[in-house]
Amino acid sequence: METGSVTTPFGRRSMTLGMLSNQVMAGEIKPDQSVDKWKLFRALCEAKPLLGIGDRALAVLNALLSFYPKNELAQENGLIVFPSNIQLSLRTHGMAEQTVRRHLAALVEAGLLLRKDSPNGKRYVRRDRAGEVDEAFGFSLAPLLARAEEIEQLAAEVMAERLHVQRLRERITLCRRDIAKLIEAAVEEEIPGDWQGLYREFRDLIEGLPRSPTTAQLELLLDELTALRTDILNQLEIRVKSTKQRGNADYIERHIQNSKPDSSLELEPSFETKQGAMAEQGKGQEAERLEEGRGEAAQSRQEEIRQSGGRNDGGGLKSFPLGLVLQACPEILAYGPDGVIRNWRDLMAAAVIVRSMLGVSPSAYEEAANVMGPENAATVMACILERGGHINSAGGYLRGLTRRSEKGEFAIGPMLMALLRANAPAGRKAG
Numbered sequence: 001m002e003t004g005s006v007t008t009p010f011g012r013r014s015m016t017l018g019m020l021s022n023q024v025m026a027g028e029i030k031p032d033q034s035v036d037k038w039k040l041f042r043a044l045c046e047a048k049p050l051l052g053i054g055d056r057a058l059a060v061l062n063a064l065l066s067f068y069p070k071n072e073l074a075q076e077n078g079l080i081v082f083p084s085n086i087q088l089s090l091r092t093h094g095m096a097e098q099t100v101r102r103h104l105a106a107l108v109e110a111g112l113l114l115r116k117d118s119p120n121g122k123r124y125v126r127r128d129r130a131g132e133v134d135e136a137f138g139f140s141l142a143p144l145l146a147r148a149e150e151i152e153q154l155a156a157e158v159m160a161e162r163l164h165v166q167r168l169r170e171r172i173t174l175c176r177r178d179i180a181k182l183i184e185a186a187v188e189e190e191i192p193g194d195w196q197g198l199y200r201e202f203r204d205l206i207e208g209l210p211r212s213p214t215t216a217q218l219e220l221l222l223d224e225l226t227a228l229r230t231d232i233l234n235q236l237e238i239r240v241k242s243t244k245q246r247g248n249a250d251y252i253e254r255h256i257q258n259s260k261p262d263s264s265l266e267l268e269p270s271f272e273t274k275q276g277a278m279a280e281q282g283k284g285q286e287a288e289r290l291e292e293g294r295g296e297a298a299q300s301r302q303e304e305i306r307q308s309g310g311r312n313d314g315g316g317l318k319s320f321p322l323g324l325v326l327q328a329c330p331e332i333l334a335y336g337p338d339g340v341i342r343n344w345r346d347l348m349a350a351a352v353i354v355r356s357m358l359g360v361s362p363s364a365y366e367e368a369a370n371v372m373g374p375e376n377a378a379t380v381m382a383c384i385l386e387r388g389g390h391i392n393s394a395g396g397y398l399r400g401l402t403r404r405s406e407k408g409e410f411a412i413g414p415m416l417m418a419l420l421r422a423n424a425p426a427g428r429k430a431g
Contacts, residue, residue, distance in 0.1 A: 082138030
């Protein structure tokens with residue numbers, strides 16, 4: 001059995017107050033105190049950063065625990081193990097004996113082991129006639145048992161810190177993703193703002209993080225990224241609110257115009273009504289409106305279109321001058337670069353923004369561009385925007401026009417004529 005007396009190290013190793021303190025602490029173990037050695041070892045593995053020990057020292061301690069005959073560390077079972085360095089080397093998968101001795105010293109220094117050296121420094125055991133251990137010389141595991149609660153508490157702290165860092169990294173990743181995609185969306189939608197400057201600020205924050213950051217550095221980065229994301233969201237929300245307000249005002253204005261009995265602002269009415277709801281009277285009204293558009297509007301613009309040399313584009317459709325399209329569809333101007341459309345490229349870029357705003361899928365617009373031609377598809381999107389308050393599904397409407405264009409049943413001219421006729425007073429004032 002362990003005597004509990006204070007022992008000093010063999011040879012030239014000096015005695016320290018730390019060793020004495022560990023021996024005093026080991027002598028205060030309660031008689032009935034016990035702990036599962038492997039559970040305690042797992043806690044040690046978790047708490048190693050706070051205990052100042054490394055992986056190889058833990059491997060040596062694991063080998064020492066394997067020489068302890070019971071699973072429960074307890075005073076009554078004895079707490080001294082006495083394997084030779086050769087045996088420890090074998091159970092540490094061939095670790096050099098010099099390395100074993102170095103890590104044994106580290107475990108003693110960390111207060112996890114006690115040396116109980118024999119008079120000649122060897123490790124051995126004396127047994128009584130019954131074969132029971134009478135006295136053993138080697139390494140005492142008493143500090144492990146005495147510090148079991150402390151070790152488990154340290155392990156819990158390390159695990160909590162690791163979980164906190166993991167959550168910080170997750171939140172930083174989410175912030176990074178949000179900021180990158182929000183800036184990308186703002187640039188793609190051509191929303192005014194210093195997005196390049198915000199992106200540079202974002203990259204500076206990310207690149208300023210050390211390779212192995214501390215918890216405090218991660219917390220600071222998260223706070224800065226959160227503030228940046230909030231700033232970006234505020235700018236985008238202001239834009240969204242202004243767009244909604246403008247959309248509501250446009251809708252009210254169109255609703256008033258559509259309430260007039262003599263209003264003739266109709267674009268492809270056969271596609272705006274639901275299937276089965278169009279009776280013969282509706283067909284007659286459609287033909288009447290179309291004829292009216294070809295009569296009155298064509299008289300005022302027919303010569304202009306003829307002189308402009310309208311040309312055939314994809315799907316056999318005729319393309320019209322850009323000036324004529326903008327005169328018929330002035331609302332598309334707000335979505336051009338800097339609020340101006342100077343050429344067909346600007347109109348097509350604005351049409352892409354309008355497509356996204358009206359909920360038209362990229363595939364629907366691409367199909368329209370393939371069938372009608374890119375300029376005509378952009379013209380149709382401008383017309384749909386102008387007529388947006390009266391169209392339930394812009395994407396379905398565009399797909400319908402694309403199918404009619406494939407069959408040769410759709411022409412852009414009547415659509416533009418109807419819009420020109422509706423916007424004629426505004427056009428004359430502008431002129």
